[in-house]
Amino acid sequence: MKTLSLIYTLSAGIVLLTSTTLTNAGGKFKVCADPLNPPYSSKKQDGFENKIADLLAKELKQTVEYTWFPQRIGFIRNTLMAPVDDKSVDSKDFKCDIVMGLPTGYDLTETTIPYYRSTYVLLIAKGRGWDDITQDAAQLTNVPLARQEKLKIAMFDQGPGTIWLQKSGLLDYGIPYQTMSGDDENNVAMQLDKDFKTKKIDMVIIWGPMAGYIISQSPKNSYTVIPMKSTPGMQFDFPISIGVRKIDKERKAVLDRLIVANAKKIKAIISGYQIPLL
Numbered sequence: 001m002k003t004l005s006l007i008y009t010l011s012a013g014i015v016l017l018t019s020t021t022l023t024n025a026g027g028k029f030k031v032c033a034d035p036l037n038p039p040y041s042s043k044k045q046d047g048f049e050n051k052i053a054d055l056l057a058k059e060l061k062q063t064v065e066y067t068w069f070p071q072r073i074g075f076i077r078n079t080l081m082a083p084v085d086d087k088s089v090d091s092k093d094f095k096c097d098i099v100m101g102l103p104t105g106y107d108l109t110e111t112t113i114p115y116y117r118s119t120y121v122l123l124i125a126k127g128r129g130w131d132d133i134t135q136d137a138a139q140l141t142n143v144p145l146a147r148q149e150k151l152k153i154a155m156f157d158q159g160p161g162t163i164w165l166q167k168s169g170l171l172d173y174g175i176p177y178q179t180m181s182g183d184d185e186n187n188v189a190m191q192l193d194k195d196f197k198t199k200k201i202d203m204v205i206i207w208g209p210m211a212g213y214i215i216s217q218s219p220k221n222s223y224t225v226i227p228m229k230s231t232p233g234m235q236f237d238f239p240i241s242i243g244v245r246k247i248d249k250e251r252k253a254v255l256d257r258l259i260v261a262n263a264k265k266i267k268a269i270i271s272g273y274q275i276p277l278l
Contacts, residue, residue: 163234
């Protein structure tokens, strides 16, 4: 990636500086986050995005301050783009300045260089009659029809996993889930973990960080993890960045440099959550 290579080159000769836009918040590193979204973030601040935000804030000698809001439709409008004073139309004092964990190139924000890349995986609970599926998700398409009919695979209302099920002729065996459920007590990963344990489902094609959370909630070797393979017509791996307001170029530049300078520490944090990294 040309942009990434350029930043790496420049960072060798650049001392990390805090810009005026970053220090205007009075020493606060203002993050917009979901209060119940493991393994990403929570009010307990035990998610991996909480820890990465902490790391970056300390590099800037700032303190993390959160604006909590469920990460659903309207999240950016109600957090990153929301002024502290709702009546002040031209206010430049916003509730928060940074959104962790957005897809690189997300259209509602400016995004930094990626700080990690993960992939969707096929996650299969062991001991449910599918222990021979270990190499490729395509193995599911080759089992006898009578066995396919026993599939209990979670299926979302959108996403590459659902498209794969459709193209593979397995959509009829999917157990439907909503990407945004509106549940105040469980996020998607928490609900899937519960449903695995009650045997409502035996498998799911799920984004890497959420797979890592589910794995972490059970004894070691409880699951088979098969990375999904991207093809020219279907992408399963994606880069993830930090989002800022589109006009906030200085903040983006500072965060880009911080990501480069702390790449090893960031990777160590993410790896600690059993998240598959590419």
